[in-house]
Amino acid sequence: MAEDPVGQVDLPRFVELIEQELLGGERKYTREEMVERVGGDIETARSRWRSLGFATTNDDERLYTDADVQANRDVYELQDVAGIDDDVMLAMTRIIGQTFARLASWQGQVVTDRVANDPELLAGGAEGVSELIGSIMPIVERLHDYVWRRQLSAYFARVAANAQSGEGIGTEVAMAVGFVDMAGFTTFTRQSSEADLRNVLTRFESMATDVVGTNNGQIVKTIGDEILFTVDRAADAAQIALTMVETAESDDVLPQVRAGVAYGPIVSRLGDVFGQPVNIASRLTSVARTGSVLVDQGIHDKVDDDESLRLHPLRPVNVRGYQHLKSWRLRRTPS
Incomplete structure (x- = not known):
């Protein structure tokens, strides 16, 4: 077996350098x-701390840096300026932690793969790898800031559009909601390598992002092998x-998928949807x-007169929370 090139790095020294770079200094404060x-x-x-997704630690452990102190001050200032109560603030930190944990895993994997595939980067040892990450960080931070601002702008645009249609902020809004998941993914996981698994998940998420965005929708979240999306029009959800x-x-790499779509009033809260x-x-x-x-009755009623689509009624099913749930199989009309 080939030697792991990352294992050639002085890992304790590497962690020390990374912490100084990423955490804004040394860990020198206890929680108290x-x-x-x-x-x-x-x-x-x-x-x-727990809501951000970090492990429980002892109060007397020297875990916190000057950056942690400033971040906690910022939280209290945000609560004061925005009028956010403790429960909502805790929910916000939970969502922020989940979102950035995934980003950090992906970005860390990118750096690790780069180092593993380019042994020359290891010539400088731990300091060399740390320098690489230090050069990447400002670019990533700018991208985070850019995407956040764009997403926030898009959110306020949707709020304004809802207000113009007579729907107030925080009220239920009629929308289409869809789930799409990869069938047989558990079996695929058992039979595939880690690299194959990453490739399929990346390909699935890329495809979903393109298709949903092209048809005026928004991905609410990705849950393993499944995505949840929303869109204003039932016809767009069908597409x-x-x-x-x-x-x-038609993709030789992706497993086949299946989808369920419904239409009706939903409530958006803290980046998620309910209803x-x-x-x-x-x-x-x-x-x-x-x-x-x-599709459900709501989608059926909205697209039933669309000649490009066909709806085949299915026998009502009993599922968790719903008895005799009506559904239709959606297809395109053959050309």
Whole structure:
């Protein structure tokens, strides 16, 4: 077996350098000492640490840096300026932690793969690898800031559009909701290498992003081998689901997918969506056959007169939370 090139690096020294670069200095404060500098109480500090997705630690462990102190001050300032209560702030930190944990895993993997595939980068040892990460960081930070600002701008544009249609902020909004998942993914996982698995997930997410964006939708979240999307128009939701099924079928790498789509009033909160259509779309996906799209009564009523689509009624099913749930299989009309 070939020697792991990353293993040639002095890893303790590497971690030390990375922490200095990423954490804004050395770990020098206990939780109690940080709270003394920031204010608040120690239980709130514990809760926020856990909500960010970090492991529980002892209060007397020297874990925190000057950057941690400043970040906690910023949280309190944000609460004061925006009028955010503790429960909402905890939910926000939980979402931020989950989002950035995934980003960090992906970006860390990119750097690790680069180092593993280019042994020359190891010539400088731990310092050389640390220097590489230090050169990448400012670029990534600018991209994070750019995407966040663009997404926030798009959010306010949607709020304004809803207000113009008579729907207030925080109220239920009628939308289409869809789930698309890769059928047989558990079996595929057992039979595939880590590299193959990463390739398929990346390809699936890339395809979903392209298809959903092209048809005016928005990906709410990715849950392993499944995506959840929303879109204003039922017709666009139908196109998204059908196109994803067709694209996966014609792709030699991707497993086939299945989809469930529903239409009705939903509530958006802290980057997620809730409501009966979300539940129905999830249930329909779970009973859909591989390569098929199932839709509910709401989608049926919106696209029934679309001559480019065909709707085949199915026998009502009993699923968790719903008895005799009606559904239709959605297809394109043959040309």
